[in-house]
Amino acid sequence: MIEEPKSLRIGPEVDRRPTAEQIAAFRGVPTGFVVDAMFGAGAMCATISPLGAGNARVAGPALTADNRPSDILATLGCLRYLKSGDVLIGAAQGWQGCAAAGDRVAGMAKNAGAAAFVTDGPMRDYDGILEVGLPCWCTGLNPGSPYGTGPGQIGTRVVVGGQTVETGDMIVADRDGVVVVPFAKIDDVAARLGAIRDMEMELDAEVRKGLVLPDAIAEVLDSDKTEVM
Template sequence: MTHVVVTDIERTDRELAAAFAEFGSATVHEAMGRVGYAGPRIKPIQRDVAISGTAITVMVAPGDNLMVHAAIEQSQAGDVIVVVPVTDSPYGFIGELMATQMQVRGVCAYVTSGGVRDTAELRAMTFPVWTAHISSEGTVKDTAGSVNVPIVLDGVVVHPGDVVVADDDGVTIVPRTRAAEALEATRARAAKEAANRARYQAGEISMDINKLRPVLDQLGVRYLTQAEYHSGSR
């Protein structure tokens, strides 16, 4: 395998990428047709933080953070560094010192299917992280990997320049080539949810708003009194 650092990636427009943070990972995931969610393994180390930005992708060897250093050099303001070890690797690939470099360069978050450490310090410096592992175990710097190539984050393909949306619910990836249409769909879904919320607050329920009674009927779900249920009328 040839290992590379790609230096001139095409990023999603910065304002377009940043606009997704308002809506959150779940709404974006639903609006895109229930795709792009990286799964429940990738969790935030903080709470009440929502971000979106453009992906700097990093493929690393297990227990080796050499290419994360190379990725920081390639990062710009508004980027999210996304790190995927080639095999599951619960090491602390970054901590406070690595995050300090990222924060100074304007990197808005770090996402990984590997691990991190110094989590108390990361929270104190308000640097957002989503990770599969928290581990004190350190890494080495002697194995080649690649920066800004396609990677797979727990089943989701991430290309450099894609949009990373992350909050308390997890991480959703928006392909760069779909970002504009995905934002339009996300705004439409958010507007629909706002309208439904107002109806719920007025006393209506989802069984009626979503027309779910015919669905139950088609599935053979019957409504019984308790007496009918205990009498075996089913």
């Protein structure tokens, strides 16, 4: 017989966070730059997108809630553990049959200091969420209500949008989507952001001047790497 599980389990690293300096290195940085700095890694799938037409940009550490499909007890339990500037990650195992949060959860998360909410499920109470003002990334809208009975886990490893997320990982989100920077790679990725920004600005300037074909692509077209059939 399966043992009756605890309603909630709290992970040992629920308080792990990057330093203020590490967080500041990602503020205002486009998600595309962060992905480039990780050599193409880190982006959640495109089904997770910003709710509403705003232009919110968020960079902050993850606090993870691992929920069963149709349940949000872990998300609600995170309200005790949120620190100012956290991005609450409400994992729903991709369940689309009901909302993974609504305006009241968003409001309480904002009251607790959350900078944003990210989930791989839909949300509900669109107008209320906009009124609350907490930036949210989700898979869309569903008016169905979730349960709050568990079991669930707080501060443990989750998979959201094809990316593994652990508490303390850096989350960077904007109109383009959501990117996860693993805790152990924060300094390395931050160190590459300056070079990425310089390259992007240089290419932008060339495009504004009329660039049609980058030199690197022209070299491939004119070399034996290209075959005319």
